[in-house]
Amino acid sequence: MHRDPEEEDRLYEVYRTEVRALCTAIREAKEAAWNDLLASFDRDPWGRPYRLARNALRPWAPPTTSTLPPETLHRVVGGLFPDSSRTAFIPPVMATAQVADGGELEGVSQAEFEAAVARMRVKRTAPGPDGLSSRAWALALTEDGLGPALRRLFSRCLREGRIPEPWRTGRLVLIPKDGHPRDEPSGYRPIVVLDEAGKLLERVVAGRLVQHLENIGPDLASNQYGFRRALVPRLMGAAGALTRLLPNVGGCSAGTRRLYLGVVHSMALYGAPMWSPALSARNAALLHRAQRALAVRVLRGYRTISQDVACALAGSVPWDLEAEILAAVYRRNAQALSRGRSPGPSAVGRWKRVARHVAYAKWRERLLKELGQTSATRRRTLEALVPVLEAWFGTLVVERQEVLVRYSPPAIPSAGRKAGDFLMKKKVQIS
Structure with a gap:
């Protein structure tokens, strides 16, 4: 097939012109969208710009445990969690729930379950070992979905005093401390990420505890600021x-x-x-x-x-x-x-x-x-x-x-x- 160099040059120039025009259009569209976002402040102060600011995500970074050398990782984890193999660990056993009047313990109501799910819906925490985020659970826990089944499971857990083993197993995450060496255990703060289903049950129990303290007592001290219903804002x-x-x-x-x-x-x-x-x-x-x-x-x-x-x-x-x-x-x-x-x-x-x-x-x-x-x-x-x-x-x-x-x-x-x-x-x- 015969190729015309002049025609190729002309087509290439057309292509370059179109690419520059596309880049200019993208830049102008971004500037227009940004200006419209800023202008919406006056129209609706609590609208999309405010929600974007409040829900701003931190930049993603790979987990610390995947970037540390293996020998450093073993030394850090060993320093934070010393080996206790010489002394066998016996986990505490929950006593069977007892009701004072001899009746049956009240199951998880739909109202307190929905309140706990509503709090889960606005959370943006890292998922636990099951890999399911809080928003994915919130979408599934509807009355037409998994909501009734999980609520019955919660009620059974409270009556029998037992929690499923996966809900008590977490994923260890090491958070570096500013100004501390990265090769020493003192340079990290360990946290354990749990499954969202187990944390949902914890929210139900925490709500009952707070309600009992506020309505029956003894209530928290007047100068107690933490562990209240309202969380400290960031x-x-x-x-x-x-x-x-x-x-x-x-x-x-x-x-x-x-x-x-x-x-x-x-x-x-x-x-x-x-x-x-x-x-x-x-x-x-x-x-x-x-x-x-x-x-x-x-x-x-x-x-x-x-x-x-x-x-x-x-x-x-x-x-x-x-x-x-x-x-x-x-x-x-x-x-x-x-x-x-x-x-x-x-x-x-x-x-x-x-x-x-x-x-x-x-x-x-x-x-x-x-x-x-x-x-x-x-x-x-x-x-x-x-x-x-x-x-x-x-x-x-x-x-x-x-x-x-x-x-x-x-x-x-x-x-x-x-x-x-x-x-x-x-x-x-x-x-």
Whole structure:
């Protein structure tokens, strides 16, 4: 067959042109989809962008046990789980369930089974040895599927006090610790991944235990924060995921940005009256890091802006001080209730104002200590912020919101001297 070189060259050029056009179309489609995703913030703040941020998956990596050399793996596992072959291990035997009135133990009801399945449906944990994920089980555990059969099996397990052997067998996973050697047992944290069916039964039992403690007693102590029905949210993950969807240029409005700041604020301060008195410096630093990241996104500022200035301009008091405010009001309310008095809205409002005044004083002292230990640019910013700190958060709430909306992104103070000049102007206006 005769081949025409000129025709081949022409066809190749056509092919190359079409490939470039396709790449351009793909790039433009991606940019349009991304812009539409960011624009949907204002239309529906709790829509797809928010769900994507909350459900962001971590990058996949091969299991640690498959990447370690065999001799290192044996040494690590042997150090974490010493050989106990010399002493025979006798597993505990569950006693047969006894009912006080001589009746039969209540089986697993459809309501508590469906509640446990609903919690399984939102979990995205690694599957156990059977290889079935929680979502696969949730799809199968319907009334027309495996739901009734598994519920009957759960009821039998509770009545007979027996659990199937596969549900008690797990898969060992080694999680590396940051800053620790990778060839020593101390460098890993072992966890055991169980089958989802066994964990579903555990959720049913845990629900019955919590219900018994709350309704019959003795209930958990008032300062017990863990092992409650509400789980502690993944604060840092939510803050990091949301900041990725809030670009400095374009994106959603200032009001929507402050809305998301309030969402993470509520997540961070959940149960604050319980854990605030025992808050360590390390955990306070974690709160500051998440708050600063979101405050900078609210302002559309640079990463070099300090935490105090970012929080002040975003209208967000440091969260460790906010936790102290909530704890102080909670204590006053508990004291009033213990005396048989129910505080009214005016009394609670007065307690909040007093606690907030104390928090501003602590923040002011914190800033004054930094004045002599910082650069000249940051010193100028702090000198402008300290005198008007309480007024900025008190009498100028409406004005501050108008300023944040009125200023275009390039005009919002972002770092260093610009933030100091901005606050100096506001100081003159306030005085």
